[in-house]
Amino acid sequence: MGKVTGIAWTGSTMNFWVGCRKVSAGCTHCYAEKLVQDRMRRPFTEVRRTRPELWSQAYAWSRKEGALGTKRPVFTCSLSDFFIEDADPWRDDAWKVVHDTPNLIWQILTKRPERIRSHLPSDWGEEGYPNVWLGTTVENQEAADKRIGYLLDVEAKVRFLSVEPMLGKIDVTGFLSSCACCGISWVICGGESGPGARPMDPGWAIDLRDQVKGAGAAFFFKQWGGVHDKRAHEKAVLEGRTWTELPVVT
Numbered sequence: 001m002g003k004v005t006g007i008a009w010t011g012s013t014m015n016f017w018v019g020c021r022k023v024s025a026g027c028t029h030c031y032a033e034k035l036v037q038d039r040m041r042r043p044f045t046e047v048r049r050t051r052p053e054l055w056s057q058a059y060a061w062s063r064k065e066g067a068l069g070t071k072r073p074v075f076t077c078s079l080s081d082f083f084i085e086d087a088d089p090w091r092d093d094a095w096k097v098v099h100d101t102p103n104l105i106w107q108i109l110t111k112r113p114e115r116i117r118s119h120l121p122s123d124w125g126e127e128g129y130p131n132v133w134l135g136t137t138v139e140n141q142e143a144a145d146k147r148i149g150y151l152l153d154v155e156a157k158v159r160f161l162s163v164e165p166m167l168g169k170i171d172v173t174g175f176l177s178s179c180a181c182c183g184i185s186w187v188i189c190g191g192e193s194g195p196g197a198r199p200m201d202p203g204w205a206i207d208l209r210d211q212v213k214g215a216g217a218a219f220f221f222k223q224w225g226g227v228h229d230k231r232a233h234e235k236a237v238l239e240g241r242t243w244t245e246l247p248v249v250t
């Protein structure tokens with residue numbers, strides 16, 4: 001729940017709470033649901049705050065990064081959704097941890113971007129916390145049309161998209177930018193993996209890459225999907241090369 005992770009585009013995960021409810025097609029084969037039900041042996045829809053000892057790890061990580069002069073990216077709520085309604089009573093406590101750990105880059109990815117603006121901390125400011133990147137998942141065009149506007153309605157150091165699992169061809173051209181302040185400056189793309197994985201057409205990924213690079217934004221190709229493979233990221237070759245770009249942060 002709070003640990004070094006195999007997710008290629010981040011450094012660690014931190015789950016302030018665990019449990020969620022499905023909201024769209026991208027949730028159909030939710031890996032968190034399986035993990036919570038099979039390993040933790042409890043209903044996935046029961047959202048629970050995690051232990052204080054786990055939250056304390058964030059401070060230790062930040063101190064360690066500070067001593068090294070480095071920053072650590074942290075994928076926030078990989079087993080839930082940071083903006084889920086059930087966590088409203090706890091979110092201010094989580095925002096305090098985020099605020100007080102300046103050497104961590106909190107990568108907050110949500111499928112509920114319509115709740116971001118009304119659930120920001122009171123001191124978010126004009127540009128957002130300097131150590132928070134906000135993202136939304138857009139698995140298909142319907143999700144892109146519905147969610148991106150909400151994300152762009154909020155100022156943040158970086159705004160990003162996760163197009164994973166990619167379920168169809170997506171046009172996000174009008175929302176992309178090389179500059180973090182002007183639009184979406186980072187796009188992660190990946191196919192679905194695990195039992196029953198829905199296939200991704202290589203042409204969809206190539207087309208998305210071309211949109212992102214055409215706008216001067218950063219593109220990260222995570223995996224093709226299919227059967228689970230710990231080396232999936234190494235094999236994520238798109239037209240002869242890997243794509244592991246990160247956004248430019250000023």
Ligand code: SF4
Pocket residue numbers: 020021022023024026027030031032033078079080081111
């Ligand atoms: S929002 Fe994320 S964690 Fe929640 S059900 Fe959907 S895929 Fe799973």
